[in-house]
Amino acid sequence: MIPFVDLRAAHAEVAEEVLQGFDRVLQNTSFVQGPDVAAFEEEFAAFSGVPHCVGVGNGTDAIELALRACGLPPGAGAVLPANTFVATAEAVVRAGLRPILADCDDDHLLLDPESAATATGPDTAAILPVHLYGQQAPMAAVHELAARRGLAVVEDGAQSQGSEQAGRPPVGLAATSFYPGKNLGAYGEAGAVLASSPGPARAIRLLTSHGSEVKYRHETLGFNSRLDTLQAVVLRAKLKRLARWNELRRAAADRYETLLSGVDGVRLPRTAPGNVHVWHLYVIRVPERDKVLAGLQEAGVQAQIHYPVPVHLQPAFRHLGHGPGDFPVAEKAAGEILSLPMHPHLTPAQQEEVAETLAKVLGQL
Numbered sequence: 607m608i609p610f611v612d613l614r615a616a617h618a619e620v621a622e623e624v625l626q627g628f629d630r631v632l633q634n635t636s637f638v639q640g641p642d643v644a645a646f647e648e649e650f651a652a653f654s655g656v657p658h659c660v661g662v663g664n665g666t667d668a669i670e671l672a673l674r675a676c677g678l679p680p681g682a683g684a685v686l687p688a689n690t691f692v693a694t695a696e697a698v699v700r701a702g703l704r705p706i707l708a709d710c711d712d713d714h715l716l717l718d719p720e721s722a723a724t725a726t727g728p729d730t731a732a733i734l735p736v737h738l739y740g741q742q743a744p745m746a747a748v749h750e751l752a753a754r755r756g757l758a759v760v761e762d763g764a765q766s767q768g769s770e771q772a773g774r775p776p777v778g779l780a781a782t783s784f785y786p787g788k789n790l791g792a793y794g795e796a797g798a799v800l801a802s803s804p805g806p807a808r809a810i811r812l813l814t815s816h817g818s819e820v821k822y823r824h825e826t827l828g829f830n831s832r833l834d835t836l837q838a839v840v841l842r843a844k845l846k847r848l849a850r851w852n853e854l855r856r857a858a859a860d861r862y863e864t865l866l867s868g869v870d871g872v873r874l875p876r877t878a879p880g881n882v883h884v885w886h887l888y889v890i891r892v893p894e895r896d897k898v899l900a901g902l903q904e905a906g907v908q909a910q911i912h913y914p915v916p917v918h919l920q921p922a923f924r925h926l927g928h929g930p931g932d933f934p935v936a937e938k939a940a941g942e943i944l945s946l947p948m949h950p951h952l953t954p955a956q957q958e959e960v961a962e963t964l965a966k967v968l969g970q971l
């Protein structure tokens with residue numbers, strides 16, 4: 607059996623530190639907004655090279671709160687790629703905006719700036735590039751479009767902690783998720799927003815805590831979406847290892863490339879020029895994907911699909927009025943993509959077995 611992720615192995619590395627940290631919190635009973643939260647926010651901001659970080663309850667809230675902090679007109683449009691986890695679109699709706707979908711590019715499955723430009727209308731107010739699978743969307747082109755059309759930029763960095771892009775404009779607002787399986791994963795729900803300036807950071811912090819900075823004085827209608835103190839303890843311990851874990855993911859991706867480049871029918875993932883990829887997911891493309899997936903699973907290789915149905919074909923987004931054929935690149939990819947096991951503790955022997963099994967399954971089609 608080759609697992610898709612190995613959260614137990616990651617835990618083994620941090621167990622002692624986490625348990626000591628939990629004990630510290632249990633002893634001083636600072637369960638909400640304890641000192642570990644502020645410390646993690648500072649450490650994650652420094653790691654990301656962005657001045658401000660606000661911890662929040664989860665990644666979906668992070669996107670919604672970042673959008674809310676932009677103060678956009680209610681009902682305005684927000685452009686996002688059709689091939690993302692549904693939360694990106696969900697957060698747009700929850701922020702009182704209207705999702706406007708765009709297609710992705712066929713080489714990297716990242717937001718296609720030309721499709722985004724075409725989708726942008728007079729009432730479009732925001733754009734949400736998604737750093738899908740662990741590499742950043744083309745941020746220079748996104749910012750160029752945003753400047754030309756007056757759009758707020760909110761990055762969905764749920765899958766890209768530690769990624770880089772040469773020559774990109776600085777982050778304005780970026781949301782991220784610490785869902786357990788992400789590159790930086792908590793032991794429950796957690797997320798954060800990175801912000802370049804103090805104004806939006808403060809606005810987001812107000813929203814996370816009932817619109818209140820001073821106890822029982824509520825400046826605005828808010829939420830309860832704070833980063834949990836016990837999760838902050840976990841995240842602090844894991845953040846210290848994240849750069850090395852991302853290195854191990856890159857080494858694993860290199861090994862997959864060597865092992866799979868000779869296998870007929872496999873289309874390998876590509877890193878866009880200038881990007882440093884952190885391989886949240888290793889997504890290949892194959893013919894007859896559902897059969898291949900079933901064959902792998904039968905042989906004990908836990909592959910998955912991210913994501914089988916694009917946003918515009920989800921029942922929940924029927925009201926957007928889209929149908930099959932509207933985003934052809936995203937739709938075609940949805941039928942071909944296959945995520946292979948990928949995590950920092952994946953061994954070369956496991957990868958060889960994945961490659962052998964995949965070659966066998968493809969050979970039997």
Ligand SMILES: *Cc1c(COP(=O)(O)O)cnc(C)c1O
Pocket residue numbers: 664665666667690691693694736762764765782783784785796797
């Ligand atoms: C995980 C994820 C989210 C949502 O994060 P949660 O913490 O699960 O709410 C949003 N966007 C993308 C691309 C994700 O992968």
